[in-house]
Amino acid sequence: MAEKDWTKYVVLGIAAILALQLLGVDVLGAIEGAVSSSGQTVAQQPAGTTIVYQTAPTSTTEKPLPVETLKVKVLDKYTMNPVQDVQVQFYAPGADVKNPNVKPLDVLTTDSEGTGTTTKMIIQTNTNYDVYLNGSSSYYDRKIENWYINYNPDTGKGTLIANGKGYVEAVAVGTFTDLSNIPEASSSINTSAGTDTIAYDESAGDGSAYFQIDIGNRKANSELHDVVLCFMDSDGDMEGDEITDITATFVSGDASIVLESNLLGYWQDAMGAGGKACVDVADVIGPGRKARYEIAMTINEANWDSGEEFEIVLDDNGDASGKQYPSRSTKATQDKVIVTVQA
Numbered sequence: 001m002a003e004k005d006w007t008k009y010v011v012l013g014i015a016a017i018l019a020l021q022l023l024g025v026d027v028l029g030a031i032e033g034a035v036s037s038s039g040q041t042v043a044q045q046p047a048g049t050t051i052v053y054q055t056a057p058t059s060t061t062e063k064p065l066p067v068e069t070l071k072v073k074v075l076d077k078y079t080m081n082p083v084q085d086v087q088v089q090f091y092a093p094g095a096d097v098k099n100p101n102v103k104p105l106d107v108l109t110t111d112s113e114g115t116g117t118t119t120k121m122i123i124q125t126n127t128n129y130d131v132y133l134n135g136s137s138s139y140y141d142r143k144i145e146n147w148y149i150n151y152n153p154d155t156g157k158g159t160l161i162a163n164g165k166g167y168v169e170a171v172a173v174g175t176f177t178d179l180s181n182i183p184e185a186s187s188s189i190n191t192s193a194g195t196d197t198i199a200y201d202e203s204a205g206d207g208s209a210y211f212q213i214d215i216g217n218r219k220a221n222s223e224l225h226d227v228v229l230c231f232m233d234s235d236g237d238m239e240g241d242e243i244t245d246i247t248a249t250f251v252s253g254d255a256s257i258v259l260e261s262n263l264l265g266y267w268q269d270a271m272g273a274g275g276k277a278c279v280d281v282a283d284v285i286g287p288g289r290k291a292r293y294e295i296a297m298t299i300n301e302a303n304w305d306s307g308e309e310f311e312i313v314l315d316d317n318g319d320a321s322g323k324q325y326p327s328r329s330t331k332a333t334q335d336k337v338i339v340t341v342q343a
Contacts, residue, residue, distance in 0.1 A: 216290020
């Protein structure tokens, strides 16, 4: 059989492709798209496509690119209003933010719209960082764990995405209930012995007394974090033998606010030489949440001299005057009641 001459078929094919191209049909693009599924070639991204780069390189072909303009939005958790004058800070991975000599690589400070912007081109795509919200004195600090940069290579602009949202959530610092506002007490307790002060009255008592306190957050749209109740002896005038028993009993309110029943050991550890001892109360106290506890004491009147006193203090961040980082702020203002004795 004679061998076929394929020349005329090639010529006819080329002519057909040219004719279709003249009619506006992208035959070559269609062929390229079909071939791309086989892995032999990959179609180009259309202009303007937003490409998401994760916090770490996803492949060896995705090299870090400097973000020319990086923005972040910070909104209040409860009101969704913009949060001004807080910072989103980028640190090297593993940075010790408690060390005052460790500085952030870049800082985005929010404006009245809750938007922070940097054009320093220090932060790059496909790069690991430790990212923190620095809430100053009004909002709680926290490390932002789940984040990435949504980056457009055509514009050089990027936006920080946190926990799948286009904004960072900020939690306002709450306000403690007034410990010196005693809702109930035994007749041997003088609840108006002075500013923020109550006194055990030896002339009216028999060596025992009780008073109730409220532990909670009285500020709307806010939280109190890592709440503690602390005994303190600021002037160190107590010997630790003035009280032989001190207990706490839940009365009413939020059962998630938990105060240990046996408090004597904490009280003893705090007495003398300007000491303090704290007991955990709650991880988070939300807006308007509180619990009422009754504090009962057994007193050695012979050992508790007039003018000697100790303090019961509510504070956050896990300690009396405990700080958060990287802001180095103590956050919530302490609230206290001073407990003394009168003849």
